[in-house]
Amino acid sequence: MGLRQPFAYRLSPRQTGNAMVALPLGLIAAIVLTDVLTPNSRPMGPSLLVVAPALAASFASTLVTGMIAALAVVGMLVIGMNSHLLDTLQFEQQVIALLAVSALVTLFRYLRERRARELAQVRMVSEATQRVVLRPLPRRIGPLRVASMYMAAQEHASIGGDLYAAVRTPTSTRVIIGDVKGKGLTAIGDAAFLLGAFREAAHRQATLPGLMAYLEHSVSWNLTEPIEAETAGECFITAAVIDIPDGSPRVEMVSCGHPPPLLLHEGQATLLPAVHPAPPLGLGGLTRTVYHVDTFTMEPGDLLVLYTDGVIEARNARGAFYPLTERAAVWTDETPTALIHTLQTDLLAHVGGRLDDDAAVVALQRDLLESGLQ
Template sequence: MAIVLTDVLSPGLPMGPSLLIVAPALTASFASTLITGAIAALAAAGMLVIGLQNGHLLGGTMDFGSQLIALVVVSVIVTVFRYLQERHARELELIRTVAEATQRVVLRPLPRRIGPLRVGSVYMAAQEQSLIGGDLYAAVRTPTGTRLIIGDVMGKGLTAISDAALLLGAFREGAHRQAGLSDLAAYLDHSVCWNLADPTEAEKAGECFITAAILDIPDTLPQVDMVTCGHPPALRLHGQKVSTLHATCPAPPLGLGEMADHHYHVDTFTFEPGDMLLLHTDGVIEARDTRGVFYPLSERAPSWAPHSPSALVNHLRTDLLAHVGGHLADDAAVIAVQRSRRPTPTEATETAPLPRPVGRGGQAPDSAT
């Protein structure tokens, strides 16, 4: 409107009509297809008004006709471009919604309470616009206690997610069927090996393994049983004191069972009411700052011990991202487990509602409980 009024009031300006092409071009950069088309139509109408006012339209001058044609062509192009851009955005949003739902099915958020345990978890995926990657965790309630697993698949991308989904499915089934923790570890190793032996996975044979820590926390005993398969040791927070739960005889990662004697050693550690277990993947302790310094988890964790498991993992997440400058080079997962008082029969089967995972940019989305 400013261009039209300026040209009508000052007919001697030669560039008035040609400047109208700016209107639809700018509109397409921020407005919808409908508004872009409407502005394009108004620009064309404005050029006709200028032509009638100055006599160029009736006179049929070549310059005015070229300007009008150029305006119409550019308006059509930017309007079509805006339509295609909006359609692509809708398709991308649909794909993200489906992917997010699928990833939540694969990596289910842990409940806030499982029997006598209070639980907090956080997942930070290194890959852009992803909620999960190659790290994994899960918890299964059994008649005598709670079994947990945390692991890290070698590699990244869709292949790592597929292997993580396989192991999580095997764990959720085997945790109920296998009486002993050693038998459960052997079952999970066989499941990974069977997947690698599948003809469709032949190209991955010998190239895939999964580090994991498998835990069994009885309801009635102040202890935790653990099988470590090449995974970083867990931390136990007792008040302001932190101790590292080193495995006496760690086993090879899952998928490399042929390198072991098929006997998985079970370590037993004290886990009293009020104690906190901090399970993590190597993406946490191997995260570096700009100077190349690793994240000091064992030094930072005791300061958060008085907090609840959920608050602890949230503090850890914020501190870890600040340490690396907001972007992780590898997936990272953390589980904090605290033993509370002895559960009542009702609490023994309690599971809290599953919260919606919180994504992060940088962007490494996470799910926090």
């Protein structure tokens, strides 16, 4: 116990800041005392005191930086009085130079603090928007265990154009994942519109083709109404809707130009491409679209991974795409939460810490005990 005691105490950020302030204060005191106690030597203060406010600006607040700058000026005046240099032109120039540098570093610190406050507000608004638009999925939906992640490529943002949602019907769970073409506020608005349409209609439409036709009509109207005529048809949303029944292993899917889901089953990772893919939402009006339902089997314990192209198109420093299928093949025994955590860590390591495109992933697992399959 005695050996661990010295390491048990850790300074808080505020205490660390207070300790750091002692450095410029100690520097000022040392320079002034040295010059006062050695009156016959050349004063060091005029050339060294400028270091104190510059050092304080690197970690202290604007107020503290200004106070240390003022103390440095006072210290210089004390040195000038002690050395009888107050009336000399050179000393006056050195005082003016110290005042100018002090003002500049204090202004720099103020601008830095203001930008930090603005970034904090941006993050707060972004997080609030994410909670409203991209509602967190519960850890359990019916007989399914669920986990999800969203990583926005845009700096200081928490949400972009990727989307996902899940809705319960009386007999199944319907999940959508999608990717809006474009970025910024327009993409967020389009994503919010599609999510609202899905949540409103997913439990009312009896069939997936009916649901997709409704979403296509809604998205086409939303994308064409607010934009100029010459840009109509250039906006679209890739999406896939999955219907997972409570009492059957037969899962239905309609894909509208979206990357295929990944099924993890008994140590194998299998892509489930749509046999009859439909055009992305917003482009269905260009052709006579018929929505075909693809089916596959999802047994109890299987993991279904839905993702956007920001995952599989993520490149490393050598330009290689992220090998999701190969990596996921060794994660078949993971829970949805553990898989999402492992995937996020591995993906960021692959790209060197920052994505070039938004990425969203949803992992679903049919519960072994409560699936009720017949």
